[in-house]
Amino acid sequence: DLLLLTAHPTPAPEVPERVVGRPWPVAALRYLSALGDVRREMRPFRPDVTVAHFLPNYGLLAALSGATPWMLACWGSDLLINARRSPLHRARARYVLRRAPLIHVDAEVLAEAAMTLGARPGRVWTRAWGVDTAALAPAGRCDGVDAGTAGGGATAPVRILWTRQLEPVYDPEPFVRALGELKRRGFPFHAAMAGEGPMRGRVADWIREEDLAREVTLEGFVGEERLSTLYRESDLYVSVSRSDSTSQSLLEAMAAGLLPIVSDIAGNREWVTHRRQGYLVPTGDKDAIACAIAEASRDPERGAMRTRAREKVAAEGSFADTLDQLEARLTALASLPPASGRRAT
Template sequence: MRILLLAHGPSIHTRRWATALRDRGHNILLLTAHAGEDVGIPTRVVGSPSPVRALHYWSALGAVRRELSAFRPDVTVAHFLPNYGFLAALAQARPWMLVCWGSDLLTNARLSPLHRARARYVLRRAGLIHVDAAVLAEAAVALGAPLARVWTRPWGVDAGAFERAGEPRPSRNGAEAARLLWTRQLEPVYDPETFVRALGLLKRRGFTFRATMAGDGPLRASVEAWVREEDVTREVVLEGFVGSDRLRALHREGDLYISLSRSDSTSQSLLEAMAAGLVPIVSDIAGNREWVTHRQEGYLVPVGDANALACAIAEASTDPAADAYRARAGAAVKARASFADTLDQLEAKLDALAGSGSAP
């Protein structure tokens, strides 16, 4: 198929989708407002840079229409509703699929009546809407998306890339420092402050640990300050953004995975950690509850509760049921979140959409 992809060029998710579809023999053209790493995908940067983000994307509309006419795609795929989804709708792409990322429906669409109206406009014009969690499907339908056009399926992970090759994960008996892994960005929605505050509590209670925070973002300086305030500079390593090889190494070294999102759909980083055999300790929100039941695959903790998190970390480090949690978590990812299976389903969906060639 000829697939026109509208998405954020620098995103690792864009590169992953584009290269996977290309490797399956599809002809991909990426249109983006921001250039990313060259991975051999034909790319056009569209729009005129502007300090007003909306104007940047609005200025790309003419170029999108021209590429639709010149490239003549069998199907258009637009990632993230407020910008590329809106562009696809305004350009009257036919047929086209919207891929929602979570925050576009759970956060952005709720900012104002204008944001809500834009979301409704886009959702009603997409021929197919891909969401990665039930909570996101509910949000889409509440905003006016026809249920029949909503496809719920995790993006998925390559579970084999994260498994320990033939090596059983060593059990911990509390004598060694627990190895904690954080792989979310340092942004308010992921609540890194609660993590650092919990680490301070653990240290004051005599609990030994080593924590690695592999992520970056606008709260980097604040995180560094909180680490100093809690006197855990010796226990915490701030790695910043890491590449895929280093990320897999960190998964192999870790025991417990921590994610404290205040809002999320299906987290890719959670699926990766579950596939890698880490025990997840995550915030008790709808997106996480689709994958973790408390003391079944891991632990759920109240949003923003540092003491509850500290208690969960201490308990998980010596929990005799930890191996069972890991086994259930890994099995869930293999059964429900294989990236290869997602691609198989996606190709079938896109083929059917292209065959229909109809407007919603």
């Protein structure tokens, strides 16, 4: 049996759901107000194991509620950004990490951050959540053909895909500026930006400033079907985030056969070695991004890089394999066979 406790109701929950806490406008108060509800819900449910996603809110609730045993699932910004904001944020992170019997992180950079903040090394499990590699397998892509060459030798636009949110951490401006530079060079391309966020208006302004209305499509939030179509129709994937753990969108793009061009940060270097599985570019460098896009489109090794990228995700980033490992970890954590009547929350 499963029970989902959340401060934010989901539109169509697939498992029994209880909304906890009060709708305070201040997030910290909203989650702290949920503590009593969490304890009341857990008492009759008697979970064998509790999984708390994201350290500052649900992780803290699990630690304060006395849940036992429980697993903390960290997602990146909770360790790389939130925990570094102030001494108070660091103290909260340390409090939660020291009390979690099992801590799941999806990248080595997160494991290092967790241990620096006080997590015991033996409790940290590093494994990417992974993607459905079979569903994303490229259909009909010929890695030996130039993405920018159409039948008969005519030059076709290189198709570029962005699937990150339009938020400061993902740094969309240098990407748009790089596209403007490519247009001024006469480089043919079309870019789709699939993502929403508070910077959408500014991104639209940059697109107008660079005269890219015909070359760039702001897709907004897209569903699974449209995203699958974008993967099939694209040649290059670009992500220039300033902070990341293992990016799900990067793994999806690699599994789908796109050649990745990503920022040279620790989370990306775990998946992309420069010119082995794709290209690494300095953060915030529009000229480097433009050069990488132009070079990648004609790189004679692009087919081999795509193949190596797919192989790496298949070997280390399969969602099915992660689920198998997760089940084994939770089973061990719950010390099966469980006590009578206990379940999971």
